[in-house]
């Protein structure tokens with residue numbers, strides 16, 4: 001793993017999903033094989049494999065403090081093209097420092113992660129008037145998780161963290177996206193721990209070789225996504241869990 005400390009030029013960037021995104025890191029140690037964020041390599045000149053490098057924007061808090069005072073209030077996505085709670089966050093604490101600034105100015109925030117490390121910042125999360133924390137949970141099966149998300153925390157830890165956040169009155173959501181094989185048991189496991197669930201299909205081709213290697217090509221077909229839409233819609237409705245399909 002190559003870690004570079006860099007000075008960024010800007011950190012509060014426009015986002016197509018929310019108003020803004022704050023990415024304290026370039027690259028992600030979680031190394032998901034399907035990750036769309038690897039497009040960032042084109043703009044940063046990295047030749048290493050996705051997951052083998054991280055640039056640490058050591059001046060991110062300083063930049064954010066300056067930029068937030070010049071821009072119109074809007075919802076901030078933490079993070080979008082990296083996991084804000086990847087393991088390096090333990091050492092650098094940049095996500096935490098950025099959240100402190102966002103809380104001072106009371107900007108609305110949506111955190112999206114796969115890591116229970118977010119619980120370290122629970123007291124800080126409670127200082128926001130408007131904050132939600134989402135966990136990406138793409139399958140119910142550890143065997144599948146290890147194929148596509150080799151360096152991420154186990155599924156059970158993510159679901160337990162959602163429950164803990166909910167217990168502390170933090171708004172939570174789960175992203176079953178991109179949907180991998182065997183998502184159905186997630187319905188009962190997520191029930192009571194999330195305010196809503198968003199579901200999307202696999203929209204990228206980066207992980208095609210893993211599907212092939214493990215004989216999982218059926219899980220990339222229209223039939224698969226349409227069957228899962230049917231069964232998950234029924235199951236989430238039956239359990240009264242708000243959900244939305246994005247495909």
Ligand code: SF4
Pocket residue numbers: 028029030031032034035036037080081082083114
């Ligand atoms: S955690 Fe998110 S940003 Fe990180 S590698 Fe996985 S999909 Fe990409």
